Amino acid sequence: MSKILKNIFFISCGVSILIGLFIPHEHVHFWWEKIPAFDAIFGFFGCILIVLGSKAIGHHGIQKDEDYYD
Amino acid sequence: MIDIVPPAFIFILGAILLPLLRERRLRQLFQLLIPVIAFIDLLYMPKGTYWVYNFLGYDLILGRVDKLSMCFGYVFVIVAFLGMTYALHVREAGQHTAAFLYIGSALGVTFAGDIFTLFVFWEIMAVSSVFLIWYQRDKGALDAGFRYIMVHIFGGCALLAGIIIHVSNTGSTEFGLIEYGGLASQLILLGFIINAAVPPFHAWLSDSYPEATVTGSVFLTAFTTKSAIYVLLRTFPGVEILVWLGAIMAVYGVAYAVLENDIRRLLAYHIISQVGYMVAGVGLGIEMSMNGSTAHAFCHILYKALLFMGAGAVIYVTGRRKLTDLQGRSLYKKMPITLSLYMIGGFSISAVPLFNGFISKTMIIAASAELHRPIIYLLLHLASIGTFLHTGLKLPYGIWFGRVPSGEKIEEEEIEAAEPPLNMLIAMAMAAFLCILTGVYPKILYNILPYTVHYHPYTVNHVVGMMQLLLLTAGAFWLYIDKLGGESKVSVDTDWFYRKPGVLLLWFVSNPMQDLRLGLQSFFTKMVANVASLSKNPILLPEITARYIHLKIINRLYQASGIDNDKLTELKELESRLAAVKEMRYDENVYRRPIGLGVLIAIIFLFIYGLIYFIRLR
Numbered sequence: 001m002s003k004i005l006k007n008i009f010f011i012s013c014g015v016s017i018l019i020g021l022f023i024p025h026e027h028v029h030f031w032w033e034k035i036p037a038f039d040a041i042f043g044f045f046g047c048i049l050i051v052l053g054s055k056a057i058g059h060h061g062i063q064k065d066e067d068y069y070d
Numbered sequence: 071m072i073d074i075v076p077p078a079f080i081f082i083l084g085a086i087l088l089p090l091l092r093e094r095r096l097r098q099l100f101q102l103l104i105p106v107i108a109f110i111d112l113l114y115m116p117k118g119t120y121w122v123y124n125f126l127g128y129d130l131i132l133g134r135v136d137k138l139s140m141c142f143g144y145v146f147v148i149v150a151f152l153g154m155t156y157a158l159h160v161r162e163a164g165q166h167t168a169a170f171l172y173i174g175s176a177l178g179v180t181f182a183g184d185i186f187t188l189f190v191f192w193e194i195m196a197v198s199s200v201f202l203i204w205y206q207r208d209k210g211a212l213d214a215g216f217r218y219i220m221v222h223i224f225g226g227c228a229l230l231a232g233i234i235i236h237v238s239n240t241g242s243t244e245f246g247l248i249e250y251g252g253l254a255s256q257l258i259l260l261g262f263i264i265n266a267a268v269p270p271f272h273a274w275l276s277d278s279y280p281e282a283t284v285t286g287s288v289f290l291t292a293f294t295t296k297s298a299i300y301v302l303l304r305t306f307p308g309v310e311i312l313v314w315l316g317a318i319m320a321v322y323g324v325a326y327a328v329l330e331n332d333i334r335r336l337l338a339y340h341i342i343s344q345v346g347y348m349v350a351g352v353g354l355g356i357e358m359s360m361n362g363s364t365a366h367a368f369c370h371i372l373y374k375a376l377l378f379m380g381a382g383a384v385i386y387v388t389g390r391r392k393l394t395d396l397q398g399r400s401l402y403k404k405m406p407i408t409l410s411l412y413m414i415g416g417f418s419i420s421a422v423p424l425f426n427g428f429i430s431k432t433m434i435i436a437a438s439a440e441l442h443r444p445i446i447y448l449l450l451h452l453a454s455i456g457t458f459l460h461t462g463l464k465l466p467y468g469i470w471f472g473r474v475p476s477g478e479k480i481e482e483e484e485i486e487a488a489e490p491p492l493n494m495l496i497a498m499a500m501a502a503f504l505c506i507l508t509g510v511y512p513k514i515l516y517n518i519l520p521y522t523v524h525y526h527p528y529t530v531n532h533v534v535g536m537m538q539l540l541l542l543t544a545g546a547f548w549l550y551i552d553k554l555g556g557e558s559k560v561s562v563d564t565d566w567f568y569r570k571p572g573v574l575l576l577w578f579v580s581n582p583m584q585d586l587r588l589g590l591q592s593f594f595t596k597m598v599a600n601v602a603s604l605s606k607n608p609i610l611l612p613e614i615t616a617r618y619i620h621l622k623i624i625n626r627l628y629q630a631s632g633i634d635n636d637k638l639t640e641l642k643e644l645e646s647r648l649a650a651v652k653e654m655r656y657d658e659n660v661y662r663r664p665i666g667l668g669v670l671i672a673i674i675f676l677f678i679y680g681l682i683y684f685i686r687l688r
């Protein structure tokens with residue numbers, strides 16, 4: 001089951017990136033829209049940034065024990 | 071032809087009548103009937119301004135109907151129906167009454183044409199909604215509800231102050247565009263953005279919504295923040311500060327959601343994040359972004375209600391609200407329908423194509439691109455990633471599939487879990503249907519937006535770009551899947567500023583201030599006692615004073631020269647005489663003069679008067 005899921009995931013990643021390479025961009029507003037597969041790159045690293053960034057902030061002062069306000 | 075009435079009154083009347091219905095089935099029917107009647111009422115309401123009542127020289131307008139107010143009116147009534155279906159099994163009439171009042175006042179805000187009417191409904195909204203929190207009845211809910219109402223009263227005061235200054239400056243009570251700049255507009259904006267949960271005034275939302283009742287929190291997600299978006303769209307479109315606040319807010323909510331362990335609090339942080347898009351859309355101020363904000367408010371109400379219903383159903387059947395208590399239980403086997411319906415909400419909020427978030431959120435992001443705002447564009451995009459990461463991946467994984475982190479032992483006891491009651495499932499199914507319907511046929515929604523829509527969501531570029539973004543987010547989630555489990559911690563937010571110093575304030579009041587009060591009180595009590603004892607016989611005052619001074623002087627002198635027995639007895643005697651004089655009561659027979667004092671004074675005055683008269687006459 002999980003193997004099928006994995007395969008579906010990788011195939012759809014590949015397909016969406018491939019299509020993205022071949023379709024023309026209609027309105028380019030920013031320079032980065034010309035980078036191939038920019039959305040994919042942004043999604044991957046953005047996600048890592050959010051996870052690591054928030055966890056770092058959380059572990060350095062934001063997170064307290066559950067009875068902090070009691 | 072039936073006469074139309076303000077939709078707010080339908081719900082408020084419903085709130086009054088509802089507790090009178092004792093028969094359970096009848097009441098359930100009534101609960102569903104009221105939103106239906108209100109919806110029909112909306113369909114018959116023509117565009118224009120009506121229901122104008124003159125009060126103390128001001129026009130109170132209950133019906134300002136145009137495309138913008140209708141759009142919010144429709145979705146408010148729809149979610150009222152969904153929420154009532156979800157809450158059908160709740161036997162306490164009070165909860166439904168509070169919900170009806172809350173919905174009614176939100177509709178009152180939506181159709182208000184002047185700022186006084188707006189303010190009145192605004193306050194009813196705050197007061198009625200707090201009961202949806204308090205009905206949970208545990209200590210956490212009571213405290214959170216108290217903080218909730220305090221923040222909203224503060225916001226209401228700011229709004230009222232702003233309104234009063236605004237009206238006295240301009241003389242107009244019209245609820246429309248307000249030029250930003252100056253104290254009046256800033257106070258009004260402050261009142262509005264407190265309700266929109268804009269940081270740093272957002273903590274009331276994530277603090278209180280997770281403490282509300284399971285059914286109450288569904289209503290809470292819909293009305294307060296979205297009616298704030300509506301009034302911002304009316305009054306402050308194009309205000310630059312809102313663009314930045316909105317974009318920061320979108321990322322802020324997402325960042326806090328990473329740290330959250332309480333499932334409804336995680337979703338509450340995503341409300342803040344999603345409302346950030348709408349606030350930014352208001353700030354961008356072009357037709358496309360304003361349409362986007364309206365559409366996103368519409369879609370958000372539907373999918374957020376669905377998400378809270380899903381999370382609420384889990385809490386309802388398991389009694390657990392924390393990821394750390396839920397993971398490792400394979401709940402997906404026991405509640406597959408809830409899981410599927412929740413996932414439709416999760417895909418909608420994440421803007422997966424064919425779900426409704428995709429057709430509204432991308433409109434705001436596209437507007438930021440149209441205006442060439444690179445930082446805003448990237449911040450909003452980043453928030454999209456975080457949204458999918460949490461609501462679409464982490465939360466469902468944690469609730470229904472999650473593994474226990476290696477090294478920790480799972481409790482032996484099995485969680486009792488099953489699908490929730492049928493009415494909850496039906497409500498979720500209807501919400502899910504609407505999410506997909508508006509996602510697949512965006513024209514339904516686009517036709518009721520305030521401006522003509524020139525935006526096409528389903529272009530190859532949009533769809534492929536979004537799929538790349540979401541799929542690779544899922545990829546990164548996979549890498550960090552073990553890091554993302556819940557932690558048994560609470561996150562400090564801006565509510566710290568009134569929760570911790572609040573305790574200090576309480577200490578300050580109950581210790582130093584209390585001591586000061588007691589000191590002052592005893593001082594004045596003594597003073598009063600002295601005056602009282604002296605006024606027993608005021609005529610003796612000179613004598614008492616003389617004796618007192620005499621006693622003190624002699625005492626001093628003797629002390630200086632050394633005391634022997636004679637002197638001591640003399641002092642004792644003086645003291646006892648003083649005490650005896652003090653004890654003497656006023657007795658008019660002792661002091662009786664040949665003529666009464668009053669008569670004497672009268673004669674003296676008469677004499678002086680006569681003298682003056684006589685001299686003048688000369």
